[in-house]
Amino acid sequence: MPRTPLQFxxxxxxxxxxxxxxxxPLFSLYGNKVSIDLICSKAKCSHGxxxxxxxxxxxxxxxxxxxxxxxxxxxKLIIDDKNKKAEEQIREIISVLxxxxxxxxxxxxxxxxxxxxxxxxxxxxxxxxxxxQKEEEITNGSPDSIAxxxxxxxxxxxxxxxxxxxxxxxxxxxxxIYEIFRKIYF
Numbered sequence: 001m002p003r004t005p006l007q008f009x010x011x012x013x014x015x016x017x018x019x020x021x022x023x024x025p026l027f028s029l030y031g032n033k034v035s036i037d038l039i040c041s042k043a044k045c046s047h048g049x050x051x052x053x054x055x056x057x058x059x060x061x062x063x064x065x066x067x068x069x070x071x072x073x074x075x076k077l078i079i080d081d082k083n084k085k086a087e088e089q090i091r092e093i094i095s096v097l098x099x100x101x102x103x104x105x106x107x108x109x110x111x112x113x114x115x116x117x118x119x120x121x122x123x124x125x126x127x128x129x130x131x132x133q134k135e136e137e138i139t140n141g142s143p144d145s146i147a148x149x150x151x152x153x154x155x156x157x158x159x160x161x162x163x164x165x166x167x168x169x170x171x172x173x174x175x176x177i178y179e180i181f182r183k184i185y186f
């Protein structure tokens with residue numbers, strides 16, 4: 001029985017989605033070092049199929065950045081609310097990072113954190129720590145060290161999830177984590 005145009009479109013959409021789903025963790029782990037070969041291997045498809053939909057890895061990455069999940073998460077991690085105290089914003093960001101439930105959400109968060117071109121999360125986070133120091137909510141010290149410490153903690157938990165998918169890894173209680181940082185830095 002011949003396929004309808006709608007069926008063809010659905011097949012194309014499913015293939016593109018499959019390519020994106022396979023490439024997401026790769027971009028999250030390897031950043032711009034991801035190659036078409038690596039994506040082909042992960043997606044178990046030919047180079048031709050990928051090149052049918054995308055010209056290069058940049059196009060795939062750009063498509064990932066257009067997704068609803070990425071944009072929703074990115075909007076939660078934007079640091080620009082001058083009406084809130086820095087400590088409160090840091091607490092909210094930590095809460096967002098610790099509320100992530102799926103590998104996909106964690107992969108998107110890692111891309112947001114690592115992608116300096118598209119928003120500079122790390123630089124904005126450092127600015128937030130500096131603002132907290134000016135507001136005298138955060139102890140003096142290297143804003144870079146404080147920001148990186150918080151970010152590396154998240155990445156450590158993220159990598160534990162990725163590498164132990166089948167294990168039942170329990171996230172630490174956010175209040176306990178926040179109290180550790182509070183005692184050290186706040």
